[in-house]
Amino acid sequence: MTTTTPSTPVARTSRPRGQSQFAVAWGQFRKNRLAQTGGVLIILLYLMAIFAPFIAPDGLSNYSTSNITKFHPPTPVHIRDPQTGAFTRPFVYQYTQQLNLDTFVNEYRPTNQKCPIYFGVRGDSYKILGFIPGSLHLFGTGVDVPTCKVYLMGGEALGRDLFTRILYASQISLTIGVGAVVLSTIIGLFMGAMAAFFGGIVDTVIMRMVEVIAAIPYLFLIILLRSIFPKNINPILALYVILGILAFISWGGLARVTRGQLLSVRELDFVAAAKSLGASDNRIMIRHMLPTMTTYVIVGLSLGIPATILTESGLSFIGIGAVEPYVSWGSLLSQAQEGGLSSLNSRPWVLIPGFFIVFTVGCFQLLGDGLRDAFDPRKRQ
Amino acid sequence: APFVYPAAWTAEQNTANKRGGEFRDYTISDFKTFNPFTSAEATSIPLTMGAGAGLFTQDPRNDEFIPKMADGPATVSNNGKRFVVKIRQGMKFSDGQEITADDWVTTFKIHTDDKVGSNSYDSFFLNDKPITVKKINTYTVQFDFPAVSATAYATMSYTPWPDHVFGAAYRSGGAEGVKKLWGLGTAPAQIVSPGMWVLSSYRAGERAVLSANKSYGDWNKDSRGQALPYLATYSYRIVADLNAALAAYLAGQLDAYGPRNADDLAQIKRAIDGGNLKAYLKANVSPQASSQWITFNWNKASDPAKQKLFRDVRFRRAMSHIANRQAMVQLALGGLGQETYFSTYPIFKNQIDAGLSAGAPQYKYDLAAAGKLLAQLGYTKKNSDGYLVDKAGKVLEFTLSTNAGNTTREQLGRIFADEAKKAGVKVNFTPIDFNTLVGQLTAKGENRPFDAILLGLSGGDNIWSFGSNVVPCGTNLHSYNNPTDGKCATSQEQLMTKLFYQGDAELNTAKRLAIGAQLMKAEGELQPVIYLVGGSYHVTYNERVGGEYPTNLQNSYYLSRDTALTFVK
Amino acid sequence: MTHQGETLLAVNGLKTYFYTDDGVVKSVDGVTFHIKKGETLAVVGESGSGKSVTSLSVMRLIAMPPGKIVEGEILFTGKDGVQKNLVTLPESDMRKIRGNDISMIFQEPMTSLNPVYTVGDQIAEAVQLHQGKNKKEALGVATDMLRFVGIPAPEKRVHEYPHQMSGGMRQRVMIAMALSCNPALLIADEPTTALDVTIQAQILDLMRKLQTDIGMSILFITHNLGVVAEMADRVVVMYGGRVVEEGDVVEIFKAPRHPYTMGLLNSIPRPGEYEHIPGQPKPRLEAIPGNVPNPLNLPPGCSFEPRCKFAVPECSKAVPALEDTGHGHMARCIRWKEFEQAQAEVTA
Amino acid sequence: MTAAPSTYTGKDRGMAAKGDTLLDVQHLEKYFPIRGGLLSRVVANVKAVNDISFTVKRGEVVGLVGESGSGKTTAGRAILRLIEPTGGQVIFNGTDITKLSKAQMRDYRREMQIIFQDPFASLNPRMTVSDIIGEAMQIHNLHPGKGRIDRIAELLQRVGLRPEHMRRYPHEFSGGQRQRIGIARALAVDPTFIVADEPVSALDVSIQAQVVNLMQDLQEELGLTVLFIAHDLHVVEYICDRMIVMYLGRIMEIAPSRELNTAPKHPYTEALLSAAPVPDPTVKRQRIILEGDIPSPINPPSGCVFRTRCRYAIEECAHTVPELREVSPDHFKACIRDDIL
Amino acid sequence: MIPFLLRRVVQSIPTLLLASVLIFFVIQLAPGDFLTPARLNPGISEQQLANLSQNFGLDRPVWQQYLLWMGNMLRGDFGLSFQYTQPVLDVIWPRIVNSVWLVLLYIVLFYAIAIPVGVFGAVKQNSVGDKAVNVVLYFLLGFPSFFLSLIVIYGILLLRNKTNIDIPLNGMTSDNFDSLNAVQKVLDVLKHLIIPALVLAVTDAAGLTRVIRGQMLEVMHADYIRTARAKGVSERTAIWKHTFRNAIVPIVAGIGGLLPAAVSGAGFAEVVFAYPGITPMLLTAINTSDLYLIAGFTVIVTILLIVGNALSDILLAVVDPRIKVG
Ligand SMILES: Nc1ncnc2c1ncn2[C@@H]1O[C@H](COP(=O)(O)OP(=O)(O)OP(=O)(O)O)[C@@H](O)[C@H]1O
Ligand SMILES: Nc1ncnc2c1ncn2[C@@H]1O[C@H](COP(=O)(O)OP(=O)(O)OP(=O)(O)O)[C@@H](O)[C@H]1O
Ligand SMILES: [Mg+2]
Numbered sequence A: 001m002t003t004t005t006p007s008t009p010v011a012r013t014s015r016p017r018g019q020s021q022f023a024v025a026w027g028q029f030r031k032n033r034l035a036q037t038g039g040v041l042i043i044l045l046y047l048m049a050i051f052a053p054f055i056a057p058d059g060l061s062n063y064s065t066s067n068i069t070k071f072h073p074p075t076p077v078h079i080r081d082p083q084t085g086a087f088t089r090p091f092v093y094q095y096t097q098q099l100n101l102d103t104f105v106n107e108y109r110p111t112n113q114k115c116p117i118y119f120g121v122r123g124d125s126y127k128i129l130g131f132i133p134g135s136l137h138l139f140g141t142g143v144d145v146p147t148c149k150v151y152l153m154g155g156e157a158l159g160r161d162l163f164t165r166i167l168y169a170s171q172i173s174l175t176i177g178v179g180a181v182v183l184s185t186i187i188g189l190f191m192g193a194m195a196a197f198f199g200g201i202v203d204t205v206i207m208r209m210v211e212v213i214a215a216i217p218y219l220f221l222i223i224l225l226r227s228i229f230p231k232n233i234n235p236i237l238a239l240y241v242i243l244g245i246l247a248f249i250s251w252g253g254l255a256r257v258t259r260g261q262l263l264s265v266r267e268l269d270f271v272a273a274a275k276s277l278g279a280s281d282n283r284i285m286i287r288h289m290l291p292t293m294t295t296y297v298i299v300g301l302s303l304g305i306p307a308t309i310l311t312e313s314g315l316s317f318i319g320i321g322a323v324e325p326y327v328s329w330g331s332l333l334s335q336a337q338e339g340g341l342s343s344l345n346s347r348p349w350v351l352i353p354g355f356f357i358v359f360t361v362g363c364f365q366l367l368g369d370g371l372r373d374a375f376d377p378r379k380r381q
Numbered sequence B: 001a002p003f004v005y006p007a008a009w010t011a012e013q014n015t016a017n018k019r020g021g022e023f024r025d026y027t028i029s030d031f032k033t034f035n036p037f038t039s040a041e042a043t044s045i046p047l048t049m050g051a052g053a054g055l056f057t058q059d060p061r062n063d064e065f066i067p068k069m070a071d072g073p074a075t076v077s078n079n080g081k082r083f084v085v086k087i088r089q090g091m092k093f094s095d096g097q098e099i100t101a102d103d104w105v106t107t108f109k110i111h112t113d114d115k116v117g118s119n120s121y122d123s124f125f126l127n128d129k130p131i132t133v134k135k136i137n138t139y140t141v142q143f144d145f146p147a148v149s150a151t152a153y154a155t156m157s158y159t160p161w162p163d164h165v166f167g168a169a170y171r172s173g174g175a176e177g178v179k180k181l182w183g184l185g186t187a188p189a190q191i192v193s194p195g196m197w198v199l200s201s202y203r204a205g206e207r208a209v210l211s212a213n214k215s216y217g218d219w220n221k222d223s224r225g226q227a228l229p230y231l232a233t234y235s236y237r238i239v240a241d242l243n244a245a246l247a248a249y250l251a252g253q254l255d256a257y258g259p260r261n262a263d264d265l266a267q268i269k270r271a272i273d274g275g276n277l278k279a280y281l282k283a284n285v286s287p288q289a290s291s292q293w294i295t296f297n298w299n300k301a302s303d304p305a306k307q308k309l310f311r312d313v314r315f316r317r318a319m320s321h322i323a324n325r326q327a328m329v330q331l332a333l334g335g336l337g338q339e340t341y342f343s344t345y346p347i348f349k350n351q352i353d354a355g356l357s358a359g360a361p362q363y364k365y366d367l368a369a370a371g372k373l374l375a376q377l378g379y380t381k382k383n384s385d386g387y388l389v390d391k392a393g394k395v396l397e398f399t400l401s402t403n404a405g406n407t408t409r410e411q412l413g414r415i416f417a418d419e420a421k422k423a424g425v426k427v428n429f430t431p432i433d434f435n436t437l438v439g440q441l442t443a444k445g446e447n448r449p450f451d452a453i454l455l456g457l458s459g460g461d462n463i464w465s466f467g468s469n470v471v472p473c474g475t476n477l478h479s480y481n482n483p484t485d486g487k488c489a490t491s492q493e494q495l496m497t498k499l500f501y502q503g504d505a506e507l508n509t510a511k512r513l514a515i516g517a518q519l520m521k522a523e524g525e526l527q528p529v530i531y532l533v534g535g536s537y538h539v540t541y542n543e544r545v546g547g548e549y550p551t552n553l554q555n556s557y558y559l560s561r562d563t564a565l566t567f568v569k
Numbered sequence C: 001m002t003h004q005g006e007t008l009l010a011v012n013g014l015k016t017y018f019y020t021d022d023g024v025v026k027s028v029d030g031v032t033f034h035i036k037k038g039e040t041l042a043v044v045g046e047s048g049s050g051k052s053v054t055s056l057s058v059m060r061l062i063a064m065p066p067g068k069i070v071e072g073e074i075l076f077t078g079k080d081g082v083q084k085n086l087v088t089l090p091e092s093d094m095r096k097i098r099g100n101d102i103s104m105i106f107q108e109p110m111t112s113l114n115p116v117y118t119v120g121d122q123i124a125e126a127v128q129l130h131q132g133k134n135k136k137e138a139l140g141v142a143t144d145m146l147r148f149v150g151i152p153a154p155e156k157r158v159h160e161y162p163h164q165m166s167g168g169m170r171q172r173v174m175i176a177m178a179l180s181c182n183p184a185l186l187i188a189d190e191p192t193t194a195l196d197v198t199i200q201a202q203i204l205d206l207m208r209k210l211q212t213d214i215g216m217s218i219l220f221i222t223h224n225l226g227v228v229a230e231m232a233d234r235v236v237v238m239y240g241g242r243v244v245e246e247g248d249v250v251e252i253f254k255a256p257r258h259p260y261t262m263g264l265l266n267s268i269p270r271p272g273e274y275e276h277i278p279g280q281p282k283p284r285l286e287a288i289p290g291n292v293p294n295p296l297n298l299p300p301g302c303s304f305e306p307r308c309k310f311a312v313p314e315c316s317k318a319v320p321a322l323e324d325t326g327h328g329h330m331a332r333c334i335r336w337k338e339f340e341q342a343q344a345e346v347t348a
Numbered sequence D: 001m002t003a004a005p006s007t008y009t010g011k012d013r014g015m016a017a018k019g020d021t022l023l024d025v026q027h028l029e030k031y032f033p034i035r036g037g038l039l040s041r042v043v044a045n046v047k048a049v050n051d052i053s054f055t056v057k058r059g060e061v062v063g064l065v066g067e068s069g070s071g072k073t074t075a076g077r078a079i080l081r082l083i084e085p086t087g088g089q090v091i092f093n094g095t096d097i098t099k100l101s102k103a104q105m106r107d108y109r110r111e112m113q114i115i116f117q118d119p120f121a122s123l124n125p126r127m128t129v130s131d132i133i134g135e136a137m138q139i140h141n142l143h144p145g146k147g148r149i150d151r152i153a154e155l156l157q158r159v160g161l162r163p164e165h166m167r168r169y170p171h172e173f174s175g176g177q178r179q180r181i182g183i184a185r186a187l188a189v190d191p192t193f194i195v196a197d198e199p200v201s202a203l204d205v206s207i208q209a210q211v212v213n214l215m216q217d218l219q220e221e222l223g224l225t226v227l228f229i230a231h232d233l234h235v236v237e238y239i240c241d242r243m244i245v246m247y248l249g250r251i252m253e254i255a256p257s258r259e260l261n262t263a264p265k266h267p268y269t270e271a272l273l274s275a276a277p278v279p280d281p282t283v284k285r286q287r288i289i290l291e292g293d294i295p296s297p298i299n300p301p302s303g304c305v306f307r308t309r310c311r312y313a314i315e316e317c318a319h320t321v322p323e324l325r326e327v328s329p330d331h332f333k334a335c336i337r338d339d340i341l
Numbered sequence E: 001m002i003p004f005l006l007r008r009v010v011q012s013i014p015t016l017l018l019a020s021v022l023i024f025f026v027i028q029l030a031p032g033d034f035l036t037p038a039r040l041n042p043g044i045s046e047q048q049l050a051n052l053s054q055n056f057g058l059d060r061p062v063w064q065q066y067l068l069w070m071g072n073m074l075r076g077d078f079g080l081s082f083q084y085t086q087p088v089l090d091v092i093w094p095r096i097v098n099s100v101w102l103v104l105l106y107i108v109l110f111y112a113i114a115i116p117v118g119v120f121g122a123v124k125q126n127s128v129g130d131k132a133v134n135v136v137l138y139f140l141l142g143f144p145s146f147f148l149s150l151i152v153i154y155g156i157l158l159l160r161n162k163t164n165i166d167i168p169l170n171g172m173t174s175d176n177f178d179s180l181n182a183v184q185k186v187l188d189v190l191k192h193l194i195i196p197a198l199v200l201a202v203t204d205a206a207g208l209t210r211v212i213r214g215q216m217l218e219v220m221h222a223d224y225i226r227t228a229r230a231k232g233v234s235e236r237t238a239i240w241k242h243t244f245r246n247a248i249v250p251i252v253a254g255i256g257g258l259l260p261a262a263v264s265g266a267g268f269a270e271v272v273f274a275y276p277g278i279t280p281m282l283l284t285a286i287n288t289s290d291l292y293l294i295a296g297f298t299v300i301v302t303i304l305l306i307v308g309n310a311l312s313d314i315l316l317a318v319v320d321p322r323i324k325v326g
């Protein structure tokens, strides 16, 4: 018996297509409820950010200088008529305010004026993703009573709707986090690959740079770097600057790992195999070595993003992140904390942006951890 | 004979002669040095130590200078330019050395040595001409001013630092010798004070503790002949920011606090009402001694259209009409503040009143009026975005900057920009880095790098309440027009410059107020700078301390108490 | 040929399953065998046939979850002479047996020693645990044990860390550790697979010597038939979690009754057996076709059926029973009698 | 070389007659530097391959055996220039390939291929089987277009896999199957010479024979020349024509397979043969058990590297490095003693 | 040991130099200088500004300033702080010591929380407890430390009002610190340190917990743990003696690198809790462009990092005998 052909494959439910690494990881990931929840919530958060102008009842910076609504409290939404108790169209009451010169508290009281809430009302015009124009809002009080407004999460220092601002802020908080990490990943991969590939002086220079950046505490470095750029640049440019700085200070770790990984992958048999087939160095780098970083990169991204969101919030908190008219959750919090104790005990709703940070970072962590586990080869046979 | 603190300076007499105890104050920035010649902070150890030491002191009841370390009024001669002052005898430094004329002369010399870099350097010059200080004998000093000065008494009231410490170092080591002395590392025991307090301990970034200078009590008595101060200790807690200070105050860890706004007041009131804090609280005691304003750049060679616009008085008046000061007070100041229209701080009520009665104009919030003025400038049409355009279709717009991080200013700017939009003026409001902003503001030349800046000033005195660096042409903070040659661009500016020097040299208060009123009128009409709003000054302190000024004397200039008369109940 | 000693360990109908995300892995599915005192029993089989799981089940070191001993008994007579069922023994009693009555050495000498403790400490740990000796005495025992397994300069080596030793040396340390409490049974799970032939020879030699000295039983797990031939008294052949053949070592090699065993014997090269005459096609090995079965998805009948060249339709119907073919030689094949006949013919 | 045939002829590709020298390895050396010290200078060298010379004839299968760490893999890879040799020459088909530039070398890569020991590490886990096998064709632009898929399918069938396996990923295969994929990859460029680096050591006993047989079939059908690396003498004994025994980076003995197994002339070969267990319980033989471990290749013993474990060692062994000399036809050994074995 | 440490020092010199160049460069690029605020002071004349600028050496070219500073630094002189007109080292040293105390306590707490929780998670992998702890930690991880600090300060304030317990709100010492004896002083400082350190530790511990849990799980499957169990050791010994010691090896290796991150991380808490550490002073220094102070801080912290790395190498050698330090 000399046949070398195996008999019919033994006990293998043959699938038509092969299972790539990603398919396997996805299978693992599907089993992790927490991570999936995190992932779904993150998708919702991003949808919220994209459609912020539509979901928000108001414009980012709308307030009135005649009808002062500084720190307007959240308005409860009623769905029953107070007299009849019957269900009606949802409505909120209009509030009046008065500075109590005895307690120095600006007192808000609901009036009897009902502001009905309509869905799909016309209001402030906007552009979704910068090009889809619209003026339709998910909900609002319409135009019956111009001074009527819904404050789902209260108002802030100038009386602007906090809910609206949180939604708009999510656009910046969520993009800066992702943008900076994506950028630093690209830089890190590139630098790491350069170092591993060229070795010698290039390697030394890059690794020294990594060391130097790591040696200066990141907070100091960010503040220093930000101070190079004039603050009067276009606010949107300022965001890119912060994004760039965040990316600049954080590529080191990845570069180091990439270099190490590539150097060790270089010793692996499948690279030797490609070399023996006559593959060029470029091909080996791009087809064989860099892809080994994908797992690390995916996990790194999903764990780096929350870290960056946190850093960004910290920077905005100390005033070098988002600047008016743009807001991020961190800068909203910074504005909140200027009120000191009052923010905590007389208008706690200004802290809501903080919980958005906590929530988002938490979700990202769950997702990132789930991905890490899913890609963990130890979890597979 | 000792100096006797008038009984009227305190609302509550320390009849029980309570002595000892500690007054717990705070500061939001750490101390940088103990050296009086290199110190530059608003709250500093030398400043605190030297409290009560000066030839003259201003009486809060009538703003007059009365002799403190001087043994009597100065002898004035040479057309009011020479002052010969006799020094009170028997005064000692905290180390027991007698305080003599040498100390004044040495202190003066060191302050005016440019290598020392003293912050007080400029105060010894009048219009770039130096004052001279001469010792006549051990107990007599002579001051010679280059010109007559209304602020001569304030100038002479600097704190004398010990010649036997600084003079010795200066003579042997020059400026460097002086600068080396009294760093933060210096042992408190080596530090000598002529004033009420002397340093007893310091922990970097946390706390400085000063104790009463025993020698001070020898020549300072209360109206019943008791030595002052009553307190044994005066301490500073160094806090991160005012929120932290408020928290500490509410926790009973500090004896006084300067409430900023309605929020602070509400917190304190709530703590008091809740029985957690026994404290005195009075809101709106007086306006603040500061201003917030918008200045337009007249030196914009690169953009002649803008330069022309900014130099047009109608434009500036329109801008004043646009400033919704009412909303600013309500939103940015929480309702506790007042509208301002002049460079003189509202606290200097005498001057303001004089100006108003002389007909100094106020261009109040009135968008319609603004619109009319702008129409006169050729801005009659609005484009699709609602902005005014000129005939060429160019939008009426400019950039307004302020320093990032100052919430109040950011809100003022926001409101200004938003109101401007209603009037069809496009204001690009950007908070920028403080240093950059100041660089732009103080830049000199025909083409200065900004459109408009929103900023504030504080400092100055109630004798002649116009800034020497602000009003005259060619000075640093003549912010709207600062060309290379420093020349005035308008006759009003020339008039204002003239009036400034005239008032500065006028010793008669009434006459001085009248000159000031003319100045205000010129300024109001020219509207070189749009003044916006000013906050209110509030007073609160823990009720365990007494000895504060009577309520009518408390204000943002004299504050709420003289520490000499403060005691722990 | 077999020792007439009493039974030390009897495994009856042992079933150890792993409950994984992908399904239940029946790693050990009704394994029965026994070891007598002083005897060496070899367990052979391919990778994944359940050899290690069987031995770990005896030690009760199966990770739970996902593993679980679902059925069967493991009867063991310890030093105290009392027979216990290790499957149901409380954990604390089981700990007293591990390392004391039953010891184990593993395949990978490089990774089986804790890298952060000296070898002395690691040997002494077992001694301290089971013999109530203090640290110093235990280290003394450790030194003696190192000397016993032929490590030069044991006084010095006892203070060295595993990374300072070569693979063969470490396997000696493992043996020293296993023997430090004079166990009645030594389970050796592929103790030489990771070693070079020359070192393997040293270790096998050492084990044989020690067994004679101490008189313990050895459960020797391997997939190297050469090693089996050298070491074993009796052999258990496993395939797909089941015992497919069991018997005296000579019987198994000379008269295998299961096609898998036969295939295995045919597929190993024998030194000097193949003469290559230049110009002629080279001789070749006989190979068992196909792949090792997926433990998640074993065939319903005989697990070797898909690869078996003697397979008949009945083979896939039901799992054949382990039948006694005489002289304590058991086989799990419905056609064993035919093989016996065929062999008889060949010999005749 | 002409364009590769689309099917195997099963014979020599007619460039030279079978039997002439295809590969001539001359004084091959590979040192791995060990860096250390303040400036991370080279402080020592691992002499993984230390001056080895041998030839392989066209169509021949040569075994390279030795214990782990003896330098077999290093030698194999240095011959293919997968690692740059430190010294010596590798003359392939008359050309010294150690002197070739990278670009020139690429052409030679089609001629020489390698099969790896570890069936798990040698296949890129991110590529499908067709990508893995097709890569070589892509690089050398062989069988462009539709033909490539057919060729891959054909190769898969040739190594005993099915064409539908093409779309799968390596982790979906067993070790034996992976090894077949590795072989198919090596065959994709129609090489003349293959280095098989312990292709079966990591496989199950029952699978080993399958793969060995496959190798053997392919070798015969394609007329391949093979350098078969192994640490187990028995596995290679019958597949190889000749065998080379290595120890600590040096060659100890070269001889025809059978002769080496039955009448070794070097003490190390003798010990190696004796140490291998015989799968026959009735054979009880006396074994030569070598004392101690293999010395470190950083600091190998002077003279003959085997002398520290050799039972025949004499004083002289420490001083001279024994030359590889022919002691009988086609039989070489590196030992100064003729009076033994 | 000594040559090893020497080598570390030698290798870190270029890093230090580059870091200082970077800092200098960046500060110079930034608009304005130390005297900018003075320009806004109505009381300071142009003449005076020129004097000051000469006094501080700000009129010289950057490279001269840098070389001068570098040369002096090699002699242990870090230059004069503009703000303090004092030697930089005198000014920053107490701050660094304070920060190091905070960071040390933080690190201790950080490990004290992360290790048991991580080990628990690994031992009781996938249990309800493990999952619950995880979720809690995830969300703590989401708290920016300044945000948590704010909430904690508010909580303390409430607690103080409710209970009259004297919980310190901020700072490092109590008002009566100078009158305390040595033991009381230590306790007093500890009392002030504990809350910021705890806030920091709690927000960060989740990350390490995950690492420890993962490490433990990995080591728990190692062959030598099976060996230990086969010896009959108890569960506790298997986990703490055999598994844990190995699991912490990579963590120990990272301790040194933790320092700069910890110094940064502690920065926010230092600011919010008005702790007299590095960051508040540094922020002021940056705002006032106090060149030598910033550079001094950076150099010292970089040195700290190097020391920390050397320390973790030594520690690593202690826990892992495979590492040879020498
Ligand atoms: N922890 C586990 N979880 C899931 N399956 C397991 C686990 N441990 C072992 N198995 C499965 O049990 C089966 C038997 O494994 P075992 O280790 O006993 O094989 P073996 O005969 O010792 O093989 P080898 O010769 O490779 O050591 C294998 O299919 C393996 O996948
Ligand atoms: N990249 C390298 N750097 C340093 N030393 C190396 C390197 N590669 C191999 N070596 C060393 O060279 C020697 C020979 O290694 P090689 O892998 O060639 O041996 P081998 O005979 O193939 O062993 P095995 O049978 O274990 O595969 C060994 O001591 C090894 O440690
Ligand atoms: Mg096993």
Ligand SMILES: [Mg+2]
Residues within 6 Å of the ligand: D072, D073, D074, D197, D198
């Ligand atoms: Mg090898």
